[in-house]
Amino acid sequence: MTDARPNMKAVTITPVDGPLYGHVAPPGSKSITNRVLLLAALAKGTSRITGALKSLDTKLMAEALRAMGVTVDEPDATSFVVTSTGRLMPPAGPLYLGNAGTAMRFLTAAVTLVEGTVVVDGDEHMRKRPIGPLVAALRSVGIDCSDAGGYPPVKVHGTGRFGSGRIEIDGSLSSQYVSALLMAAACGSGPVEVALTGTEIGARGYVDLTVAAMRSFGAKVEKTDDATWRIEPTGYRAADIHVEPDASAATYLWAAAVLTGGDIDLGTAPDAFTQPDAKAAALIATFPHLPAEIDGSQMQDAVPTLAVLAAFNETPVRFTGIANLRVKECDRIRALSTELSRIRPGLAHEEGDDLVVSSDPALAGQTLPTSIETYSDHRIAMSFALAGLKVRGITILDPDCTGKTYPAYWDALASLGVGLDLSEGAPA
Numbered sequence: 001m002t003d004a005r006p007n008m009k010a011v012t013i014t015p016v017d018g019p020l021y022g023h024v025a026p027p028g029s030k031s032i033t034n035r036v037l038l039l040a041a042l043a044k045g046t047s048r049i050t051g052a053l054k055s056l057d058t059k060l061m062a063e064a065l066r067a068m069g070v071t072v073d074e075p076d077a078t079s080f081v082v083t084s085t086g087r088l089m090p091p092a093g094p095l096y097l098g099n100a101g102t103a104m105r106f107l108t109a110a111v112t113l114v115e116g117t118v119v120v121d122g123d124e125h126m127r128k129r130p131i132g133p134l135v136a137a138l139r140s141v142g143i144d145c146s147d148a149g150g151y152p153p154v155k156v157h158g159t160g161r162f163g164s165g166r167i168e169i170d171g172s173l174s175s176q177y178v179s180a181l182l183m184a185a186a187c188g189s190g191p192v193e194v195a196l197t198g199t200e201i202g203a204r205g206y207v208d209l210t211v212a213a214m215r216s217f218g219a220k221v222e223k224t225d226d227a228t229w230r231i232e233p234t235g236y237r238a239a240d241i242h243v244e245p246d247a248s249a250a251t252y253l254w255a256a257a258v259l260t261g262g263d264i265d266l267g268t269a270p271d272a273f274t275q276p277d278a279k280a281a282a283l284i285a286t287f288p289h290l291p292a293e294i295d296g297s298q299m300q301d302a303v304p305t306l307a308v309l310a311a312f313n314e315t316p317v318r319f320t321g322i323a324n325l326r327v328k329e330c331d332r333i334r335a336l337s338t339e340l341s342r343i344r345p346g347l348a349h350e351e352g353d354d355l356v357v358s359s360d361p362a363l364a365g366q367t368l369p370t371s372i373e374t375y376s377d378h379r380i381a382m383s384f385a386l387a388g389l390k391v392r393g394i395t396i397l398d399p400d401c402t403g404k405t406y407p408a409y410w411d412a413l414a415s416l417g418v419g420l421d422l423s424e425g426a427p428a
């Protein structure tokens with residue numbers, strides 16, 4: 001269903017009448033794949049990446065690296081072989097990164113290592129996702145760069161060096177700004193200190209992932225206090241890396257299992273993941289007794305999964321700490337509230353930047369014909385498919401948007417025995 005089929009306009013899900021059992025291996029982690037692709041490109045030599053995610057987001061990263069003279073081979077469906085001189089060359093034109101936040105943010109900092117001008121740009125959605133704090137941090141250490149009123153495109157006039165010294169960054173809108181600076185900083189002309197300002201960043205676990213990936217490529221990075229990292233100017237050396245499965249992708253399968261009372265073997269235990277969203281497994285396991293309040297700040301990409309699950313919970317659930325969900329692929333607080341309420345009016349609402357899901361266990365078994373708008377957001381499509389496991393009549397529009405991080409998502413559901421009625425054609 002992934003490669004040979006025409007574009008799908010919509011998918012209608014047939015509710016399952018029993019528990020879902022089976023084995024589904026989620027694809028490789030998007031976060032780790034895009035980190036190690038970049039780090040391999042900054043390392044001299046050949047790096048082999050196995051277990052990698054092949055999806056739109058990683059394709060955009062790989063294409064951008066190729067445009068800067070890096071050889072990125074794809075010997076099979078889950079491997080990249082990256083060969084680099086350790087230098088990024090000026091690309092012939094703008095780097096186009098679609099709506100891949102990791103690629104956009106990580107490359108904005110990394111292209112300062114190019115000797116020449118680079119424009120880093122994305123699609124119409126990315127052009128609404130803030131990049132101003134990262135650009136301001138780069139400018140504060142003398143890098144000549146500009147954005148379009150705080151949003152992409154970003155133009156960077158690189159000198160081939162990252163510089164050295166202290167960089168302050170407000171990571172409250174996106175932890176990716178911090179990760180971007182850390183990764184570029186190991187190619188500095190001297191030690192660099194990256195220090196957080198402003199409010200606490202959400203999803204600190206993503207910064208931990210960055211530090212771990214940097215160390216795998218030989219970097220020396222230490223956390224000197226709760227809000228500061230010191231990076232030595234070691235550059236990177238080539239490495240062979242095996243990427244763990246994607247924890248955010250895993251959340252849909254964990255949720256599908258509890259929602260149907262089944263058991264889906266992912267081949268990886270929840271505590272074997274190093275990604276922040278794996279924390280959602282313990283919460284999902286409490287279904288149908290999810291807590292009255294869930295702080296989503298340290299498992300942000302799992303919030304759509306948890307919110308749809310919450311609709312079937314015994315009691316209402318308030319999601320807090322999720323303000324920056326408004327600047328993801330879409331405004332996810334608005335999207336979740338609107339689309340849950342499309343299934344049954346009043347099922348969810350916003351309170352400031354909190355999302356409150358009213359919950360209605362009696363939803364299961366009902367017929368409520370609903371077309372779910374997905375806003376070009378893979379996580380809205382994947383999470384609302386879960387509702388279709390229990391409610392008859394759920395149709396997901398533009399289901400191909402899952403290709404951003406999980407192109408085989410619908411195949412995975414089908415392999416578990418979920419009935420999918422496809423309607424083909426251009427997305428509505």
Ligand SMILES: O=C(O)C1=C[C@@H](OP(=O)(O)O)[C@@H](O)[C@H](O)C1
Nearest residue numbers: 031102173174175176206300301
């Ligand atoms: O660093 C990363 O790999 C990511 C960080 C998070 O974004 P923000 O840092 O923008 O919150 C997360 O939502 C995104 O899917 C992946």
Ligand SMILES: C=C(OP(=O)(O)O)C(=O)O
Nearest residue numbers: 099100101102301328329
């Ligand atoms: C927010 C996400 O992606 P990104 O920021 O990498 O575009 C996501 O995958 O949920």
